[in-house]
Amino acid sequence: MTTALLVLDAQRTVLEGAGAVPAATTVRAALADLLARARAAGSPVIHVQNDGRPGYPDEPGTAGWGLVFDTRPGELTLRKTASDTFAANDDLADTLRGRGVDHLVIAGMQSDYCVRATSRSALQAGFRVTIPSGAHATYDDEAPATELARAVEEELAAEGVAIVPVEEVRF
Template identity: 60%
Template sequence: MTTALVLIDAQRNMLQGPDAVPAAPRVGPALSDLLSRARAAGATVVHVQNDGGPDEPDEPHTPGWELVHPPLPGEPVVRKTAPDAFAGTGLADELARAGVRTAVLAGMQSQYCVAATARGALGRGLETVLAAGAHATYDEDAPAGDISAAVEDELAAQGVRVLPAEALPLAPRPR
């Protein structure tokens, strides 16, 4: 069974600088480690990049919009404008071409794009895994950490496997 690491909105505006998510000092290294292990295992890696509107921190072609982890050759970048990275994009086609049956999700923001993409993956029949410790958000009506934990509970109840990022096995692409 082929596994893909889907890095959702791991962009500079959320992971670097004064306006980064509160958990950036912890989540940034977790994303780097997960990506390194996926690459070393030969797993499929797909980068998802949010295209914000004019004057938003992730407006296309601005510094905040840039991906923190530059894609390697063969690692597709899927650009999106909606929270669900499958909506109106080629993500499903990219995963199907690679023979992916399991999508490991990590990135930003827990209750928005990560949760919506997890539901989109489930709706497409993919085994869906959320990398605990490798997704985050901002403080809102509750502290960011509480929001991320609640998302893990909600997604687990919907059929997403929630596993610690450091324990995730990543399967290689078929040759």
Template identity: 45%
Template sequence: MKKEQYEIGDHHLPVDGLLVVDVQSAFVQGTEAVPGHGELLSMIAVLLAQARSAGAPVIFLQNDGQPGAVDEPFQPGWELHFPPRPGERVVRKAEDDGFEGTDLDGILKASGVRDLAICGVLSEMCVAATARAVLERGYGVLLPHDAHATYDVPAGPGSQGVPAVMAARAAEWSLGDEVRICASARDVRFKVRI
């Protein structure tokens, strides 16, 4: 039986780094943005401020969509919403799993990261696939509930649609007992490096 993984305040161990998954213009701006994108962006901004203040490594994943996709490389929707600062890494990827075909593992090891806070979009796709891959490689994962999001899931044959907030929660649950989940980005603490 799965135990509940929500943790409050300082009761959990601090993390070493922040992984920002696919927070690109196409997904967080305009009429095609994920539901609740304003709150999502404010919580990711909190995480970025906390990580930067602590001197923790910040790594951005940037998805390279197929030609014609909203996140096609070098098109407006592909741009990262939050500009990386000097020393922060951007890892371009073409798969849901941020490790597949990238040097993400080497970057984490070279940075001395063992425990990551993960945020971004889409909850059940790139966020979940990357979180699973992080766990499989022996890193710790902290997933703030209010710092990841997805779209409504449309109805399928013989089923009803699923609202985005429920799809995001189901994505958390699917990660199993190894992932730590906290209610808010405000609960995340980073180990100070400066």
């Protein structure tokens, strides 16, 4: 079967400028590496773009809404208005299965929202899921961003998600 890369919300508002997540530089490099390796392997790549509400930094059509990485022909771009990519795109699981995908590498923004919710839905839909450490991030909140990201990894690992260093991801 096939491994696909699902890049969540790699948008300008979270990866560039004053409003970026604290780990933006590191995460952006990790995402670029994953994209390059997935493309070189001919693996499916799915970009997910969050549509923020009016006035939000990721409101459609604003500079912050734009994707950081260019998409290529054959790569899917999905939009969503909720944390869970599967809930926002009812046919996603069938689309992936139709391409022979049984394993998802999920990376991007934000660890404690979209990465967590989408990973759980992927598991429930029967996909194997891998999250590369260092290829997802969030903002400081009740704890520092790095602690929140690590807690999400521990939580999802207990639910069956493989957590591996970026360099160990295979496509």
